[in-house]
Every structure is written in structure tokens, then in C-alpha cells.
């Protein structure tokens with residue numbers, strides 16, 4: 001799959017085969033989205049992979065995919081893109097904590 005090799009170095013065009021591929025193990029392209037803005041990639045869009053989990057990368061949550069707009073917004077800079085992703089995940093974590101009162105219930109029920 002030569003597309004996979006190229007996608008980490010340049011923007012490539014989404015083909016219908018890529019659109020339907022099993023990204024992250026989920027068939028039908030359901031998770032084939034921009035990691036920053038959430039845009040679901042369609043045939044004809046351009047996207048790029050951002051290699052993470054390298055020595056230099058601040059983000060360790062797996063490789064990212066970005067759309068052409070986000071790629072341009074962060075000057076195609078892998079580190080800037082990863083830092084933005086970390087910011088987004090920090091916000092998500094706060095939302096989860098606010099919505100989640102299960103922990104208190106579990107502690108209240110502990111009965112030895």
C-alpha cells in the first residue's frame with residue numbers, strides 16, 4: 001500500500017478505497033476523520049498522516065490524520081499539530097470529569 005507510506009510526508013487525495021477502508025479497525029471509514037476538526041474524509045479531499053510516538057513527538061496517543069485546512073493552519077508542522085491535539089484532549093478530559101459522578105457512587109457502596 002504505497003498510499004500509506006506517502007501519507008506521512010505529504011497531503012494525498014482520498015480515494016474511494018481509502019474512504020471505505022477500516023481505519024483503526026472500524027470498517028466503512030467511520031473513524032476516517034481529521035484528528036483536529038473532526039472532518040470526515042470523503043473521496044476527493046486531501047489529508048495527511050502525522051507520525052506520532054517518535055522521540056521528538058509531544059503527542060503519544062497514536063498517529064493522527066489531518067485535513068488539508070488543518071494542515072495549512074498549522075503550517076504542516078507535525079509538532080504544532082500534535083500540541084493542538086493535546087489541547088483538544090485536555091478539554092475532553094475536563095468534560096468527562098464534569099459529567100461523571102459514577103466514582104462517588106462506587107465509593108459509597110464499598111462495604112467490607
Ligand SMILES: [Zn+2]
Nearest residue numbers: 034037067070
Ligand atoms: Zn481538520
